Amino acid sequence: MLIPTLEFNLRSQADGTLLVDAYLHYGSGGMTTCFAEAVALTLDRQALLAHTQDALTYGSELGRQFFAATPLREAWLQARSFAANGDLQVCLRLPATDPALHALYWERLRDPQDDDQPLALNERVRWARILASADLTPCDPPPRPALRALLLVANPIDLARYDLAEIDVEGTVARLKHALGKSIAVTLLGDHHEAHARATLPALLEQLRDPQPLVFLVAHGTTTHSDGPYIWLEHATGQAHPVPVKELVESVARLSRRPQLIVLASCYSAAETSMEQALRALAPELARRAGIPAVLGFQGGLAMGTMKRFFPPLVREIMRDGQIDRAVAAARASLGEAEPWWQAVLWLRGDGRLWQQTAQAPAPPAPLPQQPMWQRPPPPPMQGNPFTPGTVCPVERFIGRETAVIELVESLQNMQSSSLVGEARIGKTSLLTYLAAKLPRLLAPYGRYHAILFDMGRVTDPAHFYRHLVCHLLPHMPAGVGDQEQLHDLQQRLWHEPALCPSAEQTVEIIEWAAAGQLRIVLLLDEFRDILKRPQQFDSLFAGWMRSIYSTRLAAIIITTRQPLRQLPELKGFYMPNAISAIHTLDRFSATESARLVRQPHDRPFSPAEVELALAVGQDHPLRLQAASDQLYKMKGRPLTASPLHTLSGSLTPDAATILARKVDEVWQTVTYLSGDGA
Structure with a gap:
């Protein structure tokens, strides 16, 4: 199992009721925890049908109905917490005998805790549907093959006779070939x-x-109604050949070798047509009866434009590692909420891997380039306000700090611990959040790394610290290390016993097992000085435990404080200068970083004068820049008569700078007051 998988198993009963089981599958040994069993589910399909054309309302209503039962809601929240620092696969197992369930737009389902967040639009949530397969062919992913693709575009010459629209063969082939790129050999039929x-x-x-x-x-x-679904292929003469879905599936099932992925990429216009019903019937049957490991179909009327924007990132991500569930999640996220991201429906028979990556020896350490530094792509355009004054910046919109990232990564190549120093609201937490998500990939040439983020202000005592560490480490333990029975038992107990906390000795043992399996652990400790508020809990014993971990390089730590560690004598028990020799200071942004932040793409573009105004008021401080840009964005959403920054012609008023500076000062005072004083 590559990543933790939350499975919702829906079971239709003879009396028409629905029962749901919830399981978490995790660990290289295929461990399973049952979160909920036989939970009654009531779906008001008429209420959902009324919102078919409104994806937002439909997803909210579906989420309200599905997560109405507390056990199902808690199952999602526990699984999300379990995979907090990594991806989570969410699989919906639907009964093959209930086509009405298959017809629901499950991909629109929204987070019960955050109604603004569709589950399947989160790139870290790999949403898929699964069916029990009658095919007994093993589904183990093969070694990475030479990548080849078959494109079949059926456009019979007599479609008009059957009241079917002509398919644009040239355009469809061109779009698919463009998405596949020149590195994949393509065979065409049509x-x-x-x-x-x-x-x-x-x-x-x-x-x-x-x-x-x-x-x-x-x-x-x-x-x-009489003969069921058909797919319209061609005869050799070009005339239409309607092939029953059953016949097509049985023909594929009889093959001794089958493709790893079939994509049903038809484009059509109506939201609920006989065409969509036919393709909905074909996709799950190819997975269930023909034994295809992965089938990707589309629901709700796939537009040519959506297809054009969806397939390039999909193919690009497939080529990276062969993980189709991750590739579909990335392609959905690339569309964003403004487009019909929910149309892609992935059916899985396996775990999402189309092939196994060939193991490669780690490349020898090489000095990282200083100029130009790692270039992150600009944040994607978005509908809505991208500016986040006073809150943690989302990973995908993190801007700047390339020098700090390079220096921290260079230190971590040798498991050297570091101190990150900066004033309140300068962006320390946002940087640690970015590192928690990106360090494994940034350090991949030097070994396997796993980063765990701690908000030390919320860690109540050492036992809570050990529990958080072990809960986030166990799912990523290397295969075959340590006492597997003990690890499995501990993981089961941690999920079922919320008060259970591993001891300091047990935590060290697990860290040692991970290190023996070549897993490098990085602990990201945000606002470390906050633990001094609880001196009776975080005493000299915990300080000694912490020193032993990072001084022996069983794990590396990155500590954030508002003052250098040497100026904090109360932290002396935790601090070993020789072990934390790398000190990185976060200052204000450079002019380039400030401009990148203010010029983030969004649906209310700033004029050059507005950009200059935000930069002047922002004074290169991340919080002030975010606050200035946030105020500008909000003002541009008002009628011109209601904006104190703009004239009726849309230009800036003479006192716009004074007004904006006053508003930014108010935000600054509020946020810094809430941050408190000190380190």
């Missing part, structure tokens, strides 16, 4: 000058016998 043959069923099966890891099918679908 009415195209580069095609190997027409889009016939025999030609499709012939190509599938010669293993094609990636298969894209573009075709019409229809459904009749």
Whole structure:
């Protein structure tokens, strides 16, 4: 199991009721914890149907109904907490005998704790549907194959006879080939000058016998009450050949070797047509009866523009590591909430891996370039306010601090601990949050790393610290290290006994086992001085434990404070100068970083004069820049008559700088007051 998986298993009963089980699968040994069992679920499908055209309201209503039962809500919250520092796969197991359940837009489901957040739009939530498969063919991912793709675009010459629209073969092939790039060999079937043959069923099966890891099918679908769903392929003469879905699935199931991924990429307009019903029938059946490891379909009327923007990031992410669930999550996130990200439906028979990555020896350490520094892509355009004064910056919108990141990564190559110093609200917590998400990838050439973030102001005592550390470390333990039975038992007990905390000795033992398996642990300790508020809990014994961990490099730590450690004598028991020799200071932004923050793309673009105003008032301080930009964004959303910064023509008023500076000062005073004084 690559990452923790939360499975919701829906079971239809003879009396029409629904029961739901919730399981968490985790660990390399395939451990499972049952969060909930046989929870009654009541779905008001008429209420959902009334909101079909409104994805936001539909997702909120579906979330309200699904998470109405406390055990299901708690299952999601516990699983999300379990995977707080990594990805979480969420699988919905639907009964094959209930097509009405399959027809619901499950991908719109929203977080019960944050109604503004669709679960499937979070790139760290890998949302998929699964079915029990009658096919017994093993689903173990093969070694990474030579990447090849089969594109079938069926456009029979007599579609008009059946009241079906013509498919743009040239345009569809061009878009798919552009998405696949030049590094993937492509075989075409259809009415195209580069095609190997027409889009016939025999030609499709012939190509599938010669293993094609990636298969894209573009075709019409229809459904009749008497005969069921059909997919419209072609005869060799070009005439239409309506193939029953059952026949197509059985033909693929009889193959000795099958593709790893089939994408049903038809484009159509109506939200609920016989075509969509046919493709909805085909996708799960290819996974359930034909044994295809992954099938990607679309619901709700896939537009050409959406297809054009969805497929390039999808293919790019597939090529990176072969994890289709992660690739679909990334492609959905690339669309954003302004586009129909929920249309992509992923059916899985396996764990999401299309192939296994070939193990490679770590590259020898090499000096990191100082100039140019690591270039992060600019934050993506968004609908809504991207500015976050006084709160932790989202990872995807983190800007600047390249020098600090490079220096910290260089220290961590040798497990050297560091101190990060900066005044309140300068961005220390945002930087640690970014590091918690990105360090494993940044340090991948030097080994396997796992970062754990601690808010020391919320850690009540050492026992709480040990529990947080072990809970976040156990799912990432290397295979085969330590006492597997003991680790499994501890993980089970931690989930079922909220008051249970490992001892200091037990925590050290687990860290040692992780280190023996070549896992490098980095502890990110935010506002470390806050533990001094509880001297009776965080005593000399805990200080000695902490020193022993990082001085022997069993783990590296990054401590944030508002003053240098040497100026904090009360931390002397925790501080070993030789072990924390790297001290990094966070100052105000450079002019370039300030400009990047203010010029973030959003739906109310700033004029050059407004950018200059925000930069002047922001004074290169992250909080002031965020506050100035936030105020400007809000003012631009008002009628011009209601904005004190703008004239009726839209230009800035003569006293705009004074007004904006006063508002920013108010935000500054409020936020810094809440931060408190001291380190």
